[in-house]
Amino acid sequence: MCAVRGLVKTYPAQRSRRRAPVAAPVRASDGVTLSVRRGELFGLLGPNGAGKSTLVRQLTGLLRPDAGEITVLGHDLVRHPERAARLLAYLGQESTALDELTVWLATETTARLRGLPLADARRATGAVLEELDLTALAARPLKRLSGGQRRLACVATALVGERPLLVLDEPTTGMDPVARRAVWAAVGRRRGERGTSVVLVTHNVMEAESVLDRVAVLDRGRVIACDTPGGLKALVGDDVRLELVWRDEPPLHLPEVAALSPAARRTGRRWSLRLPPDAARAAVTAVTGGAAFAALDDFSLATPSLEDVYLALGGRTEGLVKA
Amino acid sequence: MSTLSAESAPGAAPRAARDAVPVPRGDGAAELAPRVRLWPALGAVYRAQLSRARVARIPLLFVATFQSIGIMVLLRGVVTPGPGPEAQAVVAGSSVLVVAFVALNLLAQHFGALRASGGLDHYATLPVPPAAVVLGAAAAYASFTVPGVLVTAVTGSLLYSLPVTGLWVLLAVIPLAGAALAGVGAALGLLAPRPELATLCGQLGMSAALLLGVLPPQALPEPLRWARELLPSTYGVEALAATFGPAPAWASVALDLGVCAAVGALGLALATWAYRRAAVR
Incomplete structure (x- = not known):
């Protein structure tokens, strides 16, 4: 339902004010090819700088690839990046657009902007806040919440309004175990009831092992392995x-x-x-x-853990989280 | 031999990538969720931004209002009250300054910060027209200036013994000067390569509106008078100042407001283009 083929994205060299190059060009996606099936929870695992976020930003139409194909549910997103917003919901790493809104208003506004009429948006907001146990915090502005609670509120905005594909960039960062469980239960419900597919970015190997159906291991812009967590672990014997x-x-x-x-x-x-x-x-x-x-x-x-797999495949281990 | 296996094809994908199962394309493309039309999207953004402004920006509105009232009190010592052009310029300039503070300065900062932090991604991955995001935020910031402008204009009229009967013209001045200044502010915020530059431009724009709006044009040297003509807030100031006189020239008031509207339309169009450019790279 979501296929990426031969995706290449190079960030141009950074130049300082005197035209002297300060950083070489970075090939953040280097021929990435992968496919996500319907109802699947597909993970992108790798340390910071491996090219995970660059990949999902291209998937969501926020970044234009230099070369390659992206097809989501039969739509060519390289040619029509504006269709991404009508096919998928994206949870980015930043919440600055929502920080000063209350949890309720952030969720309801996002629902409205995802096309729900007011009454439906209110109903959906109530339901998703209930589901994530955020009802008690509904009237608090996001920036007054703790990091984990704020992240949970952002997850609520990503889940509100139905989309067949969810692209979540490190959704559980900073969350306590209760909040994490609530997120995975909510995601699981959508997969079970509606066949929602999920592309998840993570650098947490424990989480990757416990929740993912399949994992693509990224290193320096390349997919160095792609299989189920069990299948990958079999690689290290x-x-x-x-x-x-x-x-x-x-x-x-x-x-x-x-x-x-x-x-x-x-x-x-x-x-x-x-x-x-x-x-x-x-x-x-x-x-x-x-x-x-x-x-x-x-x-x-x-x-063996996915970290061992990552090491055995020649990846750099610094930056992977084990808890 | 000329046979090429898939393995040796130029640019062959890495091992794991080749293992990935390809998904058939083209046939049976899924139905797209509906696009959100301009007005409902604009309404939702406006409502969210206004509530956000209410919580976070009230102290700044106080600052803007007190700044304007302070300037009027200060100039009360050198400008004679009564229906003279100086008094009219001071009150009209101070009132429009509140609009410049919020719509130009704060909006430039808001969009500058949003762009720099990646906050635009949130809107860019929702099926809304770019104009809805820009216009919704601009309208919310302009609406937010209403109480400050009213308080400043009434206080100024009393302070300088000017008639308050013409103040209804604020009903047109606030939205039109608001549109013009918010359009410029949003465009600055979205075009500035760094958020500090957006802040700087917003501050400079507001300083220009202060100096060139509050001081009567007769007292300005020639080059500054030209600069004054180029500043969109000037036309709002002129429109408001004219209504303090005994027999306002309504045609010129309408012309001034027309200029505000035109600059507003241009600025907001530019800001929408800048937003589109900033959101998708």
């Missing part, structure tokens, strides 16, 4: 991840610790190792059984 946190300096004089040292990725006092299950079990026994245990603060063993 059975390897498990062993995390060791030392109290102080790791006791490298101990042979069992020295043996693990070359394979460990270090972040401060934390060691992170990707090992086959047998080796991981043996390593846990070795470090928890002997003298090394005294130097150990904490340890954990986990099945």
Whole structure:
């Protein structure tokens, strides 16, 4: 229902006032090809600067691609970008257009501007605020709310007024778990009842694993993998991840610790190792059984996450959120 | 051999991309949601902007009104009250200054900030005509000046012993001068490459409206008098000033207001074009 083919977008080089180039041109979309099925919750995962937002801005008609095709529900959005507003609802990262409105008025106005007559807009606003548990905050201006509540109000404006495709750019940023659950329940209801498709931008690997049907992993403007979270994890095989946190300096004089040292990725006092299950079990026994245990603060063993997939595919891991 | 496999085709997509299932195009395109017509969209934007202005801009309206009243009190020492041209210019200029403060200065800042922060995306991804967004905001800002202009005009008339019987002309002056100044303000805000420049232009525009509107034209040197002719607020000031006299020349009042309307139409058209350009890059 939504297909993107060979999409290319290059931001021109930035020049300073004296015409000296200060930044090279950036190819933010580098031949992106993907497709989203009806009713699917499709994710774009990658760190900041991977080209996720650039991709959805082209999808929503806000940015013109240099080359490539975008087709949503049979409409060519490269040739007719103005049709995007009549096919999809977009939740951007900024709420400045709504900040001074109350939650109710922001939602009702958006509903009106999405084409609902006044009575319908009011009914839809009441329903969506109820659904997201925002009724108590309806009379508060957005800028007086906490970051998570404000984001939730913005989600309400994206959900009000039916659209067959929702494009959500990091919708749950700053939200507590209750608000997150409310968002995913509301999105799930629309998929179940109306077959709504969702394109979700995220850099949160845990969220990506738990809610998405399929994920496209982006790195430097390219799709480096695209599959279900399970399918992607199968790419890294059975390897498990062993995390060791030392109290102080790791006791490298101990042979069992020295043996693990070359394979460990270090972040401060934390060691992170990707090992086959047998080796991981043996390593846990070795470090928890002997003298090394005294130097150990904490340890954990986990099945592979999308972060491991991302690393295995050669992506840069900084910028991915794990909570 | 000349056979080319898909794998070796020039510009072959990356591995994962090729795995993506293509979706058939063209056949059975989905029905588009209706486009929202100008007036309902304009009404919705106007209502939202006015409520926003009520909450966030009331302190600024006080500032605008007190600024104008302050100028009139200050000039009371050097300008003789009564039906002279100086007194008329001071009161009319101060009243229209409130419009310039809100419609030109604040609207330029509003659109400048919205454009810089990406806030225009919200409107650009809704099926509304660009003119609805620009006109709705401009109309809301112009309406918001009404109480300030009324208070200033009445206070000024009393302060300078001018007749209040002609003040009904404000019914035409506020919307038309409002349209002209809001059009210029919106265009400045949407065209300025940086929000600081939008703010600067708005402030300068307001300063120009202050200096060239409040001071009687007879006292100005030649180049400033030309600059005064170029400023859209001048025509609102002239229209209002004329009605303080004993026998207003209604034809010239109508002409002045016609200029305001024309500048308003041009400015708002330019702002709409600028909005379209700013929203989709």
